[in-house]
Amino acid sequence: MATNTETAEKSASRRRAADPARRRASQPSPERTGRQKRTASSSRLHPRSLTREAWQLARDAGAPVASRILDGLRKYCGPVVGVVSPLGWIIAATVTALWILGSVFDWREALVAALLGTVLFLLAVGFILGRSSYAVELDLTRTRVAVGDRAVGSVAVSNTSAKALLPASLELPVGAATAIFHLPRLKPNQQHEDLFTIPTQRRAVIVVGPVRSVRADPLSLLRRQVFWTEPTDLYVHPRTVALVGSAAGFIKDLEGLPTKDLSSADVSFHALRDYVPGDDRRHIHWKTTARTGQLMVRQFEETRRSHLAVALSTNTSEYASDAEFELGVSVAGSIGLQAIREQRNLSVLTQDGPVRSETGRNLLDDMTRIEGRNRRLTAVDLARTTADSVPNASVVFFVVGPHVTPSQLRSAAASVPPGIRCIAIRCVSDQDPGRATIGDLTVLTLGNLSDLALILRKAAA
Incomplete structure (x- = not known):
């Protein structure tokens, strides 16, 4: 019996020895054992990491839900919140504070005041409720005018509902100001038209509109606005003068300037x-x-081929007043328009970069947006930029202010390649037109835009 048992054990040991792959599989791997130990120990020793990961997953899953809730609040509560005026918010905060004080301290006067404020809000709600049915048309006779010209427009309002509409007010934002139009009682399909004039004393781009109807309570606690039109841009172009005859004689040669x-x-x-x-x-x-x-x-x-370059300095430190800067803008616009009329190649540059000059409208639209600033770049820097940008120019105009010194003008002219005629126009208020020469540079002094043709004829002579 014992012999049979020993024989079975020996045969089993021989089979295990004969199968090394099975022996290796049966033995635990040190690397795997260590990994299992580390995983088990980390799970036991750092339970907060699992909590943090679970919180992160929950937060990521809840982010879209919170985002949808906020979007819904903005969509549905935004118009409601926008109805309350700044005075209304102050009264609402005061009424809320009075309700709290009156309830905590049993202060009857505060409760009465809070009740009165609540009644005022409820009454104000009645003033802004209702629906208006208008057909509003905003019409500007011209969307582009020059400084000093009349800009006329009209607002036509029609009642498109089947019922008569009570008197109301329309507001028309014009730049920073707001015009108010009072509408009478309108019967069905009745139309009411109001004319208005926009002042154009300064060069600017004025945003006109949108036309909006306003419902408000007498205390202006609540204010409800309905927009009926889109805003329209009104361009107030700089004043320009026509240059005819020999005023632009230096670019009149059809064959171009010989080299x-x-x-x-x-x-x-x-x-x-x-x-x-x-x-x-x-x-x-x-x-x-x-x-x-x-x-x-x-x-x-x-x-x-005749190529005209106009370099307008927008550095306000070179001008003595805003009137001189506006005169410079008008001079550059007048010369540019003359070149476009004669179908010449034109390039207009400022310290802010090139100005569109494909058509007269593009030129004046961009010049309307030009703003003068006290900047580091001077007229000399602008002349160098112009020489690099327009190397094939035949005539270059420098439009500068009176604070540009003769040495700076000489440096500006020296930066232009030889063979290009350079003319500097100094804009000085209330100054008689004059002409001087600094080397090869012709310097013209201009005090009034109406004298531009005169001094250009002198330069052409």
């Missing part, structure tokens, strides 16, 4: 020279060839 660079093919004839193999035979001058007995060809000068 000192010689060319074998152009429209500006320079001289005759001997024929060189490779020259175009169409340029052979046969009469001279017949007289001299050898081939002679025409030599041309390269011409530059």
Whole structure:
């Protein structure tokens, strides 16, 4: 019996020894044992980490719900909250405080005052309830006017409901101001029209509208607004003058301004020279060839197509007053419009960058938005930028203020490549027109926009 048992044990041990893979699988791996121990120990030693992870998961899951709740509050409660005026919020806070004080301290006077304030709010609600049915049309005769011109518009209101509408008020924001129109009682399909005029003393972009109807209580605790139109931009362009005749004579040459660079093919004839193999035979001058007995060809000068560059300095430290800065804007606009009328290439630049000049409307619209600031960049920096941006210009205008010194003007002209005519216009209020020369730079002094054509004719002479 014992012998059989020993034999069975030996055979089992031999099978285990013969199967090393099974032996390795049966033995626990030290790495796996350590990992299991670390996992178990971490679960036992750091229960707060699981709580933190669970809280994070719950918060992430609840974020969309909270976001939807807030969006719903803004959507449905926003219009309600917007009805309360600033005075209404003050009264509401005071009434709430009186209710609390009266209830805590049994203060009857506070309770009476709180009740009175609550009644006022309830009465105010009755004034803003109701629905108006209007058809409102805002019409501006012109959306672009010059400084000093009349800007006229109208507001036409029609009753589109089947019932008569009680008198009401319409508000029309015009820039920072607000115009109020009082509507009479309107029968069904009845129309009421009001005309208005917008002052245009200064260059600006004025936002007109939107037209809104207002319902409010006598104490203005609650104020309900309904918008009926979209806002409209009114451009008040700078004043400009037309330049005719020889006022722009320096850009009047149809062939462009000649340069000192010689060319074998152009429209500006320079001289005759001997024929060189490779020259175009169409340029052979046969009469001279017949007289001299050898081939002679025409030599041309390269011409530059007229390209006008206007550099307007917007550094207010270079001007003595706002009137001088506005005069500079008008001068730049007038010269630019003349170049566009003559279909010249035009580039207008300020310290803030280039100004659109594809059409006269684009030019004046962008010049309406120009703002002067006390900045670090001077007229000399602007001249360098202009020379880099418009290297092929034929005429460059520098429009500056009276505080730009002659040395700065000389530096500005020196930054322009040779062969380009430079003209500086100094805008000085109440100054007689004049002309001076600093090297190759022509300096014109202008005190009134109406004298611009005169001084340009002097410069062209």
